[in-house]
Amino acid sequence: MSGTFSSFNTALSALRYNRVAMDVASGNVANAGTEGYARRQVVGQATGAPAVPAMWSRWDLNSGDGVQPGGIKRMVDPLLDAxxxxxxxxxxxxxxxxxxxxxxxxxxxxxxxxxxxxxxxxxxxxxxxxxxxxxxxxxxxxxxxxxxxxxxxxxxxxxxxxxxxxxxxxxxxxxxxxxxxxxxxxxxxxxxxxxxxxxxxxxxxxxxxxxxxxxxxxxxxxxxxxxxxxxxxxxxxxxxxxxxxxxxxxxxxxxxxxxxxxxxxxxxxxxxxxxxxxxxxxxxxxxxxxxxxxxxxxxxxxxxxxxxxxxxxxxxxxxxxxxxxxxxxxxxxxxxxxxxxxxxxxxxxxxxxxxxxxxxxxxxxxxxxxxxxxxxxxxxxxxxxxxxxxxxxxxxxxxxxxxxVDASREALSGISIDEEMVNLLAAQRGYEGASRVLTTIDSVLDTLINRTGLLR
Structure with missing residues (x-):
């Protein structure tokens, strides 16, 4: 999908992804003291061209269509657990x-x-x-x-x-x-x-x-x-x-x-x-x-x-x-x-x-x-x-x-409050960046729709 309005979807996908990332990080912090809890990590997945092309249209650009959560991954190693x-x-x-x-x-x-x-x-x-x-x-x-x-x-x-x-x-x-x-x-x-x-x-x-x-x-x-x-x-x-x-x-x-x-x-x-x-x-x-x-x-x-x-x-x-x-x-x-x-x-x-x-x-x-x-x-x-x-x-x-062995498992599955704070801040900045994209596109469209062609 291409065009000016497609950028809204791209920015929206970034908002949704970063919101999930913040939810996951906050969930990790909340369960830092929960016995047996394994740290979660959101997996980002780029949204690209459809796997099956449409009959009367084609994907014009390779810029993609944003990002989406590909799943929530438990940070565990089965071999290390065994x-x-x-x-x-x-x-x-x-x-x-x-x-x-x-x-x-x-x-x-x-x-x-x-x-x-x-x-x-x-x-x-x-x-x-x-x-x-x-x-x-x-x-x-x-x-x-x-x-x-x-x-x-x-x-x-x-x-x-x-x-x-x-x-x-x-x-x-x-x-x-x-x-x-x-x-x-x-x-x-x-x-x-x-x-x-x-x-x-x-x-x-x-x-x-x-x-x-x-x-x-x-x-x-x-x-x-x-x-x-x-x-x-x-x-x-x-x-x-x-x-x-x-x-x-x-x-x-x-x-x-x-x-x-x-x-x-x-x-x-x-x-x-x-x-x-x-x-x-x-x-x-x-x-x-x-x-x-x-x-x-x-x-x-x-x-x-x-x-x-x-x-x-x-x-x-x-x-x-x-x-x-x-x-x-x-x-x-x-x-x-x-x-x-x-x-x-x-x-x-x-x-x-x-x-x-x-x-x-x-x-x-x-x-x-x-x-x-x-x-x-x-x-x-x-x-x-x-x-x-x-x-x-x-x-x-x-x-x-x-x-x-426990130290190795803790390094992988354990919760580090400092690390989760970094993840929260990164997700927050990503959310703010996506919001800024929306604001920019809104300003561009406002100029295009409401001001182009006006005679003074």
């Missing part, structure tokens, strides 16, 4: 595991005067005291008291393992409930996205919600996301479908609520009725602690207790007490949960050698020199310390990666 979901799921796994292990490490009280290592050393020293003065009932009573302190310290660690396991079991159930809630919300968003795709309406808000929900699912479960051509997403967890279209599968947790019952009734996470073990996400971290870290520690603690009981009882049986009787079992039980001090009366401590009389302390000396599982316990504590330290380093390193 990387962010991957890194966040790994970070959630490590953080969940580290939180539990750090809390458990505090309960161990190692190294420290209230730990098992200190109690074991004190108990062995008690046998030295008895060996130095076999007939002293106070030394024997003190030995029994130190044995009870050792038992209490071991029982405290056993209780710490079981308490942490029960806490993680409750946390697993709570996480499963959150997964169900987020999956159900995502299924509803999928339904809206499909309708919006069919109707060809703007789905920016729904897409923001979709990305936010898929990120949360990745943090919880390490889920895999597939984006469909209609902008909906399908979500799988450990190969099992969690969200397909507008349908969300149920996630449930079954099994024991106490560690003592876990062997008979294993804890299972079910996705759509299928048991899965996750290796990423918060749920995966919880499963790792419940299925591996805590049970492994308790198994090794029980092995230490079994050696402590075996070494003490075997050597104690070779001695004689103050009545001349053979030593009875000093400890009862073979695990940290069942360990008790079987000797109650100080005179029943078999400190002497059968051939040297009841006031001999040879057997007490032999007992004081036994390892009693001390080496295996030190190895257990050292191994656990290295494990927790390594987990903390891994979580810290992963946190750096997450920060870098």
């Amino acid at each position: 990387r962010a979901r991957l890194e966040h799921s790994a970070s959630s796994f490590l953080d969940a595991r580290v939180d539990s292990l750090n809390r458990f490490e505090t309960a161990l009280a190692e190294p420290g005067e209230n730990g098992v290592a200190a109690a074991l050393a004190s108990y062995q020293a008690g046998w030295h005291d008895v060996a130095n003065n076999p007939g002293d009932s106070a030394a024997r009573a003190q030995l029994l008291a130190r044995a009870e302190t050792l038992r209490a310290a071991i029982s405290g660690q056993d209780r710490a393992v079981r308490t942490e396991w029960a806490d993680q079991r409750s946390r697993l159930s709570a996480a499963a409930e959150e997964v169900n809630q987020v999956a159900a919300e995502l299924a509803k968003v999928n339904d809206g996205l499909r309708s919006s795709y069919v109707a060809e309406t703007d789905a920016g808000v729904l897409l923001d919600q979709r990305d936010l929900l898929t990120m949360r699912l990745a943090e919880l479960t390490g889920s895999k996301i597939t984006i469909n051509p209609d902008t909906t997403v399908d979500v799988t967890v450990a190969g099992q479908p969690l969200v397909t279209g507008n349908v969300a599968a149920a996630v449930t947790v079954t099994g024991a609520t106490e560690l003592a019952d876990a062997a008979a009734s294993p804890v299972q996470l079910l996705v759509g009725g299928t048991a899965v073990t996750l290796t990423a996400g918060e749920v995966g971290g919880i499963q790792s602690v419940m299925n591996t870290d805590l049970p492994n520690y308790l198994t090794k603690l029980d092995a230490f207790v079994a050696q402590l009981v075996s070494d003490t009882n075997t050597q104690h049986a070779l001695g004689r007490d103050l009545d001349g009787d053979a030593g009875a079992p000093f400890f009862a039980g073979t695990t940290a949960a069942t360990l008790t001090v079987a000797i109650i009366d100080p005179k029943d401590v078999a400190a002497g050698d059968p051939t040297k009389g009841k006031l001999d302390g040879s057997n007490a000396t032999a007992l004081a020199g036994l390892d009693m599982g001390g080496r295996s316990y030190r190895e257990l504590i050292t191994t656990t310390g290295v494990l927790i330290s390594s987990a903390n380093r891994g979580a810290a390193n992963q946190s750096v990666l997450v920060s870098q």
Whole structure:
């Protein structure tokens, strides 16, 4: 289209375009604090000659016919979003595991005067005291008291393992409930996205919600996301479908609520009725602690207790007490949960050698020199310390990666008030320039119509 009046349409298109640009910029500023909101940008599109020429006319000039909004673009990068979901799921796994292990490490009280290592050393020293003065009932009573302190310290660690396991079991159930809630919300968003795709309406808000929900699912479960051509997403967890279209599968947790019952009734996470073990996400971290870290520690603690009981009882049986009787079992039980001090009366401590009389302390000396599982316990504590330290380093390193990815996403999708102010001013000046074009054309036409040909 050419001619003087066509310039009105060109200026009008510029007014409309810059008005949309100002609306988009103001919308960005308004949502600067909205979680999950991705920055919008208006796409300008030149209006040129028609694609299909008219039958009896042609486009005379190539000057175009102004500008029009070609759409509102969400400033996102799908590949960067996928990387962010991957890194966040790994970070959630490590953080969940580290939180539990750090809390458990505090309960161990190692190294420290209230730990098992200190109690074991004190108990062995008690046998030295008895060996130095076999007939002293106070030394024997003190030995029994130190044995009870050792038992209490071991029982405290056993209780710490079981308490942490029960806490993680409750946390697993709570996480499963959150997964169900987020999956159900995502299924509803999928339904809206499909309708919006069919109707060809703007789905920016729904897409923001979709990305936010898929990120949360990745943090919880390490889920895999597939984006469909209609902008909906399908979500799988450990190969099992969690969200397909507008349908969300149920996630449930079954099994024991106490560690003592876990062997008979294993804890299972079910996705759509299928048991899965996750290796990423918060749920995966919880499963790792419940299925591996805590049970492994308790198994090794029980092995230490079994050696402590075996070494003490075997050597104690070779001695004689103050009545001349053979030593009875000093400890009862073979695990940290069942360990008790079987000797109650100080005179029943078999400190002497059968051939040297009841006031001999040879057997007490032999007992004081036994390892009693001390080496295996030190190895257990050292191994656990290295494990927790390594987990903390891994979580810290992963946190750096997450920060870098988030910074890249923020640079693309985040709202900069300064940048939006520049966009607003640019749109404002463009609007003013289009208005000036209208004023100029109006002045030209006024001269042409009202003043040309007038005689003075």
